Amino acid sequence: MEKIILKNKLVPADKLPALKAEAEKTRVNLADLLINKNLIEESVLYAKIGEGLNIPLIALKGRDIRRDILALIPPPVASTHNIAAFDKTATEIMLAMTDPTDMETVEFIRRKTGLEPKVHIASPSDMKEVMRRYRVGLEEELKIIQEKSSSDGKAGGDLKKEAEELPIINVVDSILEHAIYEGASDIHVEPAENEINIRYRIDGILRPVMTLPKNLRNGIVARVKVLSNLKLDEHMVPQDGRFKIQIQEGKTAFRVSIIPVYDGEKIVMRLLPEGAKPLTLDQLGFLPDAKKKIEAAMKKPNGMILVTGPTGSGKTTTLYSILGMLNQPGVNISTIEDPIEYHISGINQSQINPKVGFTFATGLRSFLRQDPNIIMVGEIRDQETAEIAVHAAMTGHLVLSTLHTNDAPTTLPRLTDMGVPPFLVAYTVNIILAQRLVRKICANCKKEFKLDKNAVNELAAVFDVKKIMSLLKEQAGLGEKEKDLEQITFFKGEGCTRCGQTGYKGRVGIYEVLLMDEEMIRKVNEHANANDIKTLARAKGMMTMSEDGLIKAKKGITTISEVLRVTKE
DSSP: OHHHHHHTTSSOTTTHHHHHHHHHHHTOOHHHHHHHTTSSOHHHHHHHHHHHHTOOBOOOTTOOOOHHHHTTSOHHHHHHHTEEEEEEOSSEEEEEESOTTOHHHHHHHHHHHOSEEEEEEOOHHHHHHHHHHHHHHHHHHHHHHHHHOOSOSOSHHHHHHHHTSHHHHHHHHHHHHHHHHHTOSEEEEEEOSSEEEEEEEETTEEEEEEEEEGGGHHHHHHHHHHHHTOOTTOOSSOEEEEEEEEETTEEEEEEEEEEEETTEEEEEEEEEETTOOOOOHHHHTOOHHHHHHHHHHHTSSSEEEEEEOSTTSSHHHHHHHHHHHHOOTTOOEEEEESSOOSOOTTSEEEEOBGGGTBOHHHHHHHHTTSOOSEEEESOOOSHHHHHHHHHHHHTTOEEEEEEOOSSSTTHHHHHHHTTOOHHHHHHHEEEEEEEEEEEEEOTTSEEEEEOOHHHHHHHHHHSOHHHHHHHHHHHHOOOTTOOSGGGOEEEEEOOOGGGTTSSEEEEEEEEEEEEOOHHHHHHHHTTOOHHHHHHHHHHTTOOOHHHHHHHHHHTTSSOHHHHHHHHOO
């Protein structure tokens, strides 16, 4: 983009650095900034970009596009990536895009349609006009559906019929398929007064994807209820269900929650890819020293491995990964979960059901009669579960579980607060992992930068600078010129279409690993509080999550701002 602007002298060269800085600061695309400031006409800019990329410009305003061709690209993909089909032949599909370098989306369209894409560049205002046609097309199809139905859509039979109408099926399928393609963890379908908002949670952050006409509401809810085998005529009580769909790459399960809200019913769907292999400790983001400690704890025949952190911090993924490594033909592994998120072949997984009295505590008690070697308890929530888990760990079983604590040292006093005697805690816990998830820098738009004085002062207020420098030198291999924080090269993402202009793509863990040894056992037996335990652990070399994150920031995996965002209390 910058080269094209300079080559064609679209903006004076001396003004470009300031404009780039403003675009970065306001997180606006440089092209949009130039257009908004009336420094260049939109059509001229995109024509020159097309020339530079050797891609033809297509004018879409006033162009008649057949509805069946427009429908070849799902609405969520079209609105998120600013892409539309405007023509096709027996073997080719003509695509209009504002960013023709987004080859991932082009490849997605090739796979979905089976046609060879021919890419054209289009201006944003032209694309807005096409997006409006998507909405109008949907509304027209829905009018036909409503004309067929004599009812107002409240009767269960009519809702079932509406759920089976092709436009509704296509819209729901598009929302699901696009969520898988984007790597979303959750889909939120939220009714508002005049529309329906669709949002995806991608890398832990909710992103608006599209808005749909209000009159689609009953059909979408009915369609999801039909897929999940839920009651169509129940609108005032929360409902939970589950269904699976098959996409080319494999099966994905959706865990569905529907609750009544002011403007209708809100749907949240959690995506659970099936058949995905558990991640390795390296893929999870453990540094070499932490990895060695965990591998040593896994080799012990009994005791407890505890993973702590808030909701959504990746605890279950870590436990599944450890279970995947422990899963051998010679061992009996049983898990009790709420809910079962991933099915792992070779492991006996049970789902709690409090309605019939099958809780973590009763399930754990039953497991002990099932001759297990390894037990995984989804969460230690109460004294009864904690006591049974500790006794299982004492009687020759390896127990894996999670707790909700902010850091590793707080976990030990939390167990004693639950009523477990300190000596039992001290002798059964092998290792504690505390974790958070940080977003990874997008590899497509990653660039180097150095901290300014304000950023250095902010870091100095939170961290011991000398300790940081020593840690980075030891763990991240600082260069000879990187003698203070202002000279250290860090990384960030500028923002591009592949990462939705966020600068981030994917997530990785930052960790705190507390290993139990003789000194720590003695400390817990002395009824030490969390601060005393933390002081001892730090003296013995335990790295905090913030420090682990800073090392990953220096290595170009994440950013300092992201580490500070997830670790602030």
